[in-house]
Amino acid sequence: MALEDYRGTMQRCTRCSYCKWTLWDHLKSWRFAKGCPSIGYHNFQSYAAGGRLTAALSVLDGRSDYTDGFVDIVYQCQMCGACDVACKICRYDMEPLEALRELRVRLVEDGQLLPEHMLLIDNLKKENTMMVGKCKADRGKWADGLQVKDLTKEKAEVAFHAGCRLSFDPELSKVARAAIRLFKNAGVDIGIRGKDEDCCGGRAYEIGYKGEFQKFAQSNIEAWTNANVKTVITSCSDGYWAFKRLYPQTGTKIEFLHTVEYIDRLVKEGRLKFTKNIPEVVTYHDPCHLGRQAEPYVPWNGVEKRILGQMLVHEPKKPRYNGIFGVYDPPRNILNSVPGLKLVEMERIRENAWCCGAGGGVIDAYPELCSWTVAERLEEARATGAGAIVTACPWCERNFIDAIAASGVHMKVYDIMDLVQQAM
Numbered sequence: 189m190a191l192e193d194y195r196g197t198m199q200r201c202t203r204c205s206y207c208k209w210t211l212w213d214h215l216k217s218w219r220f221a222k223g224c225p226s227i228g229y230h231n232f233q234s235y236a237a238g239g240r241l242t243a244a245l246s247v248l249d250g251r252s253d254y255t256d257g258f259v260d261i262v263y264q265c266q267m268c269g270a271c272d273v274a275c276k277i278c279r280y281d282m283e284p285l286e287a288l289r290e291l292r293v294r295l296v297e298d299g300q301l302l303p304e305h306m307l308l309i310d311n312l313k314k315e316n317t318m319m320v321g322k323c324k325a326d327r328g329k330w331a332d333g334l335q336v337k338d339l340t341k342e343k344a345e346v347a348f349h350a351g352c353r354l355s356f357d358p359e360l361s362k363v364a365r366a367a368i369r370l371f372k373n374a375g376v377d378i379g380i381r382g383k384d385e386d387c388c389g390g391r392a393y394e395i396g397y398k399g400e401f402q403k404f405a406q407s408n409i410e411a412w413t414n415a416n417v418k419t420v421i422t423s424c425s426d427g428y429w430a431f432k433r434l435y436p437q438t439g440t441k442i443e444f445l446h447t448v449e450y451i452d453r454l455v456k457e458g459r460l461k462f463t464k465n466i467p468e469v470v471t472y473h474d475p476c477h478l479g480r481q482a483e484p485y486v487p488w489n490g491v492e493k494r495i496l497g498q499m500l501v502h503e504p505k506k507p508r509y510n511g512i513f514g515v516y517d518p519p520r521n522i523l524n525s526v527p528g529l530k531l532v533e534m535e536r537i538r539e540n541a542w543c544c545g546a547g548g549g550v551i552d553a554y555p556e557l558c559s560w561t562v563a564e565r566l567e568e569a570r571a572t573g574a575g576a577i578v579t580a581c582p583w584c585e586r587n588f589i590d591a592i593a594a595s596g597v598h599m600k601v602y603d604i605m606d607l608v609q610q611a612m
Contacts, residue, residue, distance in 0.1 A: 191248060191294045194287035196492070198245035200279070207237035207271035207284065210540040220535040220568050223270040225543055225561040234261045237271035237284045244291045259300050262291055264557055267394050267548035268476040273511040273539045280508060281500045285481075292396030304553040305395050312400060316386050322356040328382030330354065330361035334368050337379030339415040344379035346371070347417040349408075349431075351424030352387055353582035359589070360582050363423050363603045367447050370608070371421070374459050378421075381411060388422075390430030390477075395549040401434070409440050423447040423605065425581035426547075428515075429477035436485040446478055448580050448604055452518035455525055462611035465528035470602065471574035472519060472531060473565065473588075474541035475581035480511030511539030519580050519604055526611045532572045542568060544584040551587065562591040566599065576600035578607065 209215075210223040222228040227236040234243060243261060246252040265288065272285035295301070308318040315324045330350060337344045348371070354364040371378045389404035412420060420442055422428050431444035454460035474480075486507035493501050516538045523531045536542045545551065545561030566588065569577045577599060579585055588601045 189286070189290060191244070191287070191290040194283060194290055195245070195248065197282045197284060197287045198241045198248070200282055201238050201241045201284075203238050204278070205236070205238070206274045206277065209274060210270070210536050211274060211277060214540050216535040220542070220571075223274055223536075223540065223542070225268070225545065225557070225564070226265045228564070229557050229560050230264070235264060237275065237288065240265070240288055240291070241284060244287065254295075254298070254300050259295065259302070262288075262295060263302055263305075263395075263549060264554050265548055266476070266543045266545060266550050266561065268543035269481045269511065270476075270540070270543065272509070273480050276508060276510040289394070289396075292394075293398045294396075296396035296398075302549070302553050305549050308395070308549070308552060309392060309397055309400060312387060312392060316404075317352045317356065318387060318391050319352050319356050322352075325383060327355045327385055328380070330364055331368065331380055331382060334365060336368050336372065339379040339381050339411070339417070340384050342379060343416040344377045345417065346376055346378040346419045346421060347412055347415065348378055348380050349388070349420055349422040349424070349427055350380065350385060351422055351427040351582065353586060354423060355385070357582065357586060360585060360603070363582065363605045366605045366609050367421070367423050370451070370460070374454055379415065379417075384411070386411070388424070388427040388430040390426045390434065391549070393430070393434065394547065401430075405430070405435055405438060409435065409438060409442070412442055417442060419443040419445060421445050421447060421450050423580070423582070423603070425475040425478035425482075426583060429481050432482050433485050437487075446482075446515055446518075446580065448478075448518045448522060449515060451608060452521050455522065460612075462526050462608075464611050466526055466607060466610055467528040468576055469530045469532060469574045470523065470576045470578045470607075471534055471569050471572045472523060472537075473534075473544065473569070473577055473579040473584060474514070474516065474538055475579060475584050476541070476543050476547060478580055479514040479516060479541055480539040482514040483509050483511065484513070514539060519578075522604060522608065523578065526607055529607065529611075532574050534568045534572055536568065544579075544581075544587045546583045546587040558587070559591065559594075562587050563595065566591060566595075566597055570597070570599060574599075576602055578602045578604055580604045
């Protein structure tokens with residue numbers, strides 16, 4: 189769809205300010221009541237979803253021109269989707285997050301680019317990754333010595349997609365290695381593409397480069413199809429979102445799972461048992477792309493109609509993505525299955541979770557907003573009394589690790605796979 193297709197969303201916004209807060213019936217304190225990091229940081233209407241929709245409509249109608257300030261407002265957003273969840277509590281006829289994505293696409297098409305994002309895309313075009321300074325030739329090194337099938341030469345029912353962060357971050361690549369060992373021990377017919385693995389394209393899509401996303405989606409689907417892959421598993425929440433919500437729009441029938449979903453399945457089937465005691469108190473951070481944005485894609489080709497020229501309806505009924513069907517229970521099921529481990533929850537969880545700060549290109553172009561956002565989440569985690577924060581996204585994990593190192597906060601950071609390994 190194009191930006192023009194979301195004119196209705198822009199016009200229907202009533203400036204109710206729901207997009208600024210977590211869901212009101214879930215509030216537990218004023219301190220952790222905010223839902224949107226951008227408006228929380230700037231405290232100015234233009235940085236809320238409602239403000240951005242107003243600005244977008246003004247440009248769309250020719251009442252405003254592009255300015256540095258306008259571009260800044262558009263990109264100082266992690267695209268975490270908290271505004272979308274809050275909006276849909278009382279509105280069924282708006283798609284603020286989709287509108288904001290298309291606004292970024294329009295900016296890219298019109299040449300309104302950020303230099304920091306251009307560096308990412310240049311590296312993506314040259315080396316198939318948005319991690320600047322990393323090269324495609326090194327992408328498969330994380331799997332050295334694992335003796336796992338090479339899907340460029342062999343076929344397998346299951347493909348493991350490591351993703352850019354786990355492939356190139358030597359401190360975090362252990363997560364991908366542990367996943368492969370676990371699946372092989374469970375008898376899963378699994379393979380990888382190694383150095384030939386492509387970026388999922390999801391982060392490019394989020395900053396407005398839809399064409400680059402489409403290129404990588406087509407490449408990945410073709411490679412998996414040629415290898416007879418039926419299921420793709422990833423430990424990257426960004427990749428999972430791209431696969432779960434965006435790839436099905438191409439018509440692919442491949443099943444996409446996050447590692448936590450597959451591990452939860454193995455535990456329930458009795459194929460994986462935790463026997464070692466881990467006497468720790470932990471809290472779990474719901475990644476935006478594994479949580480509220482990971483609801484399965486549902487095709488819709490209907491139309492909008494008005495009853496008696498007033499009440500808007502969709503025929504047939506339109507899917508309502510409001511975040512509640514994200515991947516929330518599998519990671520908690522795993523943590524609650526580990527002997528000795530105690531899970532305590534933060535105030536903002538599940539579809540109300542506060543973003544880690546690393547999404548939407550903010551970590552690259554606006555590090556100060558990223559730093560403020562992650563500090564807020566770590567303060568919320570510490571308020572639970574937990575000694576460690578657990579997540580299932582390497583981008584969140586890296587952001588937590590770096591923020592803790594810079595601030596001197598005493599808190600451990602785990603990927604859920606770290607605890608799975610310890611408990612086996």
